[in-house]
Amino acid sequence: MRNEMKDFIKQPKIYQQTDTPFWTDDYISQKMLENHLDPSIDGASRNRSFIKKSASWICQKVPPADYPTLLDLGCGPGLYSELFAESGYQVTGVDFSKRSIDYAKESARKKQLPISYLKQDYLEMELTETFDLIVMIYCDFGALSANDRHLLAANIYRWLKPGGKFLLDVFSATKYDQTVVQQSWVYSEGAGFWSENSYLALNKTSKYPNFVWLDQTMVITQEDQITYNVWTSCFTEHSLAAELAGVGFKEYQLYSNVCGESYTKESETIAMLLKK
Template sequence: MFYNLKESLEKPALYTKSKEAFWDDEYISKQMLKAHLDPDVSGASRKLSFIEQSVSWIKEKIPAQTYPELLDIGCGPGIYAEKIALENYQVTGVDFSKRSIDYAKKSAQQHGLANTYYYQDYLAMDLKQSFDLATLIYCDYGALSTKDRQTLLHNIYQHLKQGGKLLLDVFSQKFYQQFQEEQKWENCENGGF
């Protein structure tokens, strides 16, 4: 496939959606999974130590005894979902990457976890089930347009039980004040990402 370099370097309009099946692209999904599973990198998931702290915080603030059924939206390969399941939550995960969902299913089975995973776009999510708690982790919310945020919140609302909770993380005001947009170019000789 030929790419126009000039077009590739142009900055897209804010929230422009890709025309390609980005999450299921053979190369990208493989590299994304690799980045998710690296415990020392915050590329696709947070570092393992942060994930473990987050799960401890979740079980303290929103305990499984009160909120047993948890929906992990944008669950990726199930890293949070598995750790949360070990804290006695009944976990269902949804993600738009087939490779990540396949990995999550196999990993849960290998670890004897009853987690359920669905390959679905959370903007069109339809699970025919409701949950006590929904999580949207790793700032996905901030990457969505206003219209997509409304769609997602509506979908989550439709999947929460009466009195259910939504836990999402967003970047702090301090993060935005310190953020500087930049472009970096690297030569990845061995198929880097």
């Protein structure tokens, strides 16, 4: 316990990972799914009103008649994928969470939507198929290390057909500036988000150079203590465009978010629609 506390107090190296990713934990993944499916909050997914507005704009901007095949990276329980399929896209959804993919498959079956779902780590998967449109929504790209982002971006470029489009969003430098360095603790008497048993959660937010911050949580129960690191990289228009140009993307359109709102320097997110 003492060593774990020392590690928690000590500043981790940038992008340092912990041994246990929380999205593979059986209990926490269920709580994550509940957050995904709550239509009123921006939790694991954005609120349902935003998702519907966003999917509608994407369908207008990159219509399925011209871009019929769509790959949804980090699809979660299929909230976007189902709207895309209902709009006429041929959809493939990818997510690393077995619980989310199982839910998405069952939901698509009930709604009779011909969506192909894959439980895969998109950093490691091999695809032989190519797509007209690839989307990566809710700032998942910025949760990766610089090396992993380069690997994934290169794969995305390869998975696109000539003339295909890639849409993503990330948190902006403005969001980084607004992020507060802080520490807090929460005690849960009985089951909570992090455990089905009573626990103490120690939370710490730390900022790093180059618009990176870390949200770190140590969960302490009577039986164990586990630390989770969640990294977020933020971007300017120039830094994001330069990073993606490094794998071949040269042409892009810039927006404030994936609803197509005009970009301003005050925007907390940046959305880019790039062309291969």
